[in-house]
Amino acid sequence: MLDKRAPAREAWPMQDTAMPAPVPLFPAAQDNLRLACERLNIHPDVFEELKAPRETLAATLLIRMDDGSRRALPAWRCRYNDRRGPTKGGIRFHPGVCLDEIQTLAFWMTFKCAVADLPFGGGKGGVCVDTKTLSRTELERVSRAYVEAFAAFIGPDRDILAPDLYTNGIVMAWMADEYASISGRPMPSAFTGKPIAFGGTAGRTDATARGGYYALRHLESAFGLNADNASVIVQGFGNVGYHIAKLLHADGYRIVGVSDSGGAIYDPAGLDPLSVMEHKHLNGGVLGAAGHGQTREMSNPELLEQECDVLVPAALERQITEANCERIAARVVLELANGPVTANAERVLLAAGKNVVPDILANSGGVTVSHLEWVQNRSGFYWDGSRVRDHLKSVIETQTQAIWLVQNQMAVSMREAAYIHGLKRIAESVEARGTEAYFANGGSL
Ligand SMILES: NC(=O)C1=CN([C@@H]2O[C@H](COP(=O)(O)OP(=O)(O)OC[C@H]3O[C@@H](n4cnc5c(N)ncnc54)[C@H](OP(=O)(O)O)[C@@H]3O)[C@@H](O)[C@H]2O)C=CC1
Numbered sequence: 001m002l003d004k005r006a007p008a009r010e011a012w013p014m015q016d017t018a019m020p021a022p023v024p025l026f027p028a029a030q031d032n033l034r035l036a037c038e039r040l041n042i043h044p045d046v047f048e049e050l051k052a053p054r055e056t057l058a059a060t061l062l063i064r065m066d067d068g069s070r071r072a073l074p075a076w077r078c079r080y081n082d083r084r085g086p087t088k089g090g091i092r093f094h095p096g097v098c099l100d101e102i103q104t105l106a107f108w109m110t111f112k113c114a115v116a117d118l119p120f121g122g123g124k125g126g127v128c129v130d131t132k133t134l135s136r137t138e139l140e141r142v143s144r145a146y147v148e149a150f151a152a153f154i155g156p157d158r159d160i161l162a163p164d165l166y167t168n169g170i171v172m173a174w175m176a177d178e179y180a181s182i183s184g185r186p187m188p189s190a191f192t193g194k195p196i197a198f199g200g201t202a203g204r205t206d207a208t209a210r211g212g213y214y215a216l217r218h219l220e221s222a223f224g225l226n227a228d229n230a231s232v233i234v235q236g237f238g239n240v241g242y243h244i245a246k247l248l249h250a251d252g253y254r255i256v257g258v259s260d261s262g263g264a265i266y267d268p269a270g271l272d273p274l275s276v277m278e279h280k281h282l283n284g285g286v287l288g289a290a291g292h293g294q295t296r297e298m299s300n301p302e303l304l305e306q307e308c309d310v311l312v313p314a315a316l317e318r319q320i321t322e323a324n325c326e327r328i329a330a331r332v333v334l335e336l337a338n339g340p341v342t343a344n345a346e347r348v349l350l351a352a353g354k355n356v357v358p359d360i361l362a363n364s365g366g367v368t369v370s371h372l373e374w375v376q377n378r379s380g381f382y383w384d385g386s387r388v389r390d391h392l393k394s395v396i397e398t399q400t401q402a403i404w405l406v407q408n409q410m411a412v413s414m415r416e417a418a419y420i421h422g423l424k425r426i427a428e429s430v431e432a433r434g435t436e437a438y439f440a441n442g443g444s445l
């Protein structure tokens with residue numbers, strides 16, 4: 001019998017054929033791997049192992065909506081490579097989520113964890129959903145359904161989740177709670193980025209931004225930047241975008257532009273991130289927030305091209321592409337988003353003498369502090385915020401310096417240097433199992 005609640009045929013969501021599919025991310029990620037393998041003159045088995053994910057699971061989450069209807073949401077979790085330890089990486093809820101994106105993000109996590117020298121491999125997950133269309137109870141059902149679907153994949157020694165785009169500490173708490181129900185005992189270390197009252201760590205909320213901040217400050221003199229007269233544009237005003245704006249503003253950087261999904265504001269005289277965030281809380285977006293008298297509203301693409309010294313993409317992938325790279329005014333691009341600059345665009349930026357601090361270094365602060373949360377959950381001994389920040393600063397400065405050296409020694413881009421630095425560690429962990437001699441040149445750079 002026909003379900004009386006079924007919507008009329010026209011009301012069923014149809015595929016939007018007018019929108020061209022985005023260029024896949026994974027082939028460019030593989031190019032980075034191939035280049036790093038060539039530069040290190042590494043055994044071909046390493047490329048063979050890393051060119052594809054270990055395992056990816058797809059599921060359809062069937063969610064009961066508040067009005068009684070059901071929605072089917074595509075979801076994925078990818079464990080890309082676990083040679084250095086359990087796979088680790090965030091989960092995102094976004095309407096653009098697809099298999100290509102999740103696999104690529106999991107690949108990037110593999111290298112990010114190696115760059116930060118964490119005992120983790122890389123993973124990532126996502127649900128194709130627009131959280132802005134969900135009530136809080138629907139969001140909770142999506143979070144719990146995700147864990148139910150992927151429970152066999154997850155675990156403190158297998159695959160450890162964390163927040164990413166449009167997920168946060170509350171989502172992690174629902175997930176950890178669901179996982180405890182399924183496992184029959186609490187296992188908080190299978191999730192990081194949890195609220196502090198539920199086994200979270202001090203310092204995780206702003207860790208991604210803080211890591212990027214430490215990297216930028218470490219490179220200031222190399223980039224010829226001076227906090228007292230340098231200007232910054234931040235794309236995305238969520239967890240990462242807001243905190244980087246706040247940290248740099250506190251040090252004297254002039255925040256001249258910020259944006260969110262609703263649009264952008266630009267004020268050459270400067271914006272106060274705290275008052276912009278207050279405005280966003282009250283009005284739902286940054287549009288309409290006032291700076292120092294010269295504030296203009298514009299689109300996100302326009303904002304990227306405005307005058308500034310440092311551009312911080314902190315939203316989505318593929319924001320700086322062949323279409324706009326020649327008009328980017330910034331001298332430094334600090335990639336706090338994952339994959340915001342395409343490979344072709346980066347070539348153009350570098351040829352124009354600009355600097356790009358690659359995502360797998362610039363945004364590695366989040367997973368570095370997630371590692372500390374995992375350690376604290378397992379030991380039952382909790383650190384204070386200053387100890388967490390000191391550790392993060394030391395990790396970021398050490399890895400930034402190491403990558404800077406590789407870049408100069410090998411005359412490669414900072415991204416290539418980061419991949420070489422990470423690949424060396426991954427290959428060492430394979431070789432340490434005694435199977436093969438992976439370094440044709442004995443492991444020296
Ligand atoms: N959270 C973490 O620990 C880590 C995050 N990252 C990366 O950082 C980026 C941001 O993540 P996070 O801050 O956690 O996510 P959030 O969900 O907290 O914030 C995302 C922000 O991006 C904005 N946004 C969404 N779409 C657009 C668009 N088309 N143009 C401009 N802005 C847009 C959102 O706008 P609105 O507020 O209007 O919705 C929001 O302000 C992602 O690429 C993520 O993968 C990387 C490492 C760790």
Ligand SMILES: O=C(O)CCC(=O)C(=O)O
Nearest residue numbers: 089090162164366367370
């Ligand atoms: O904290 C983590 O485990 C991972 C964060 C993340 O998803 C990322 O770095 O892209």
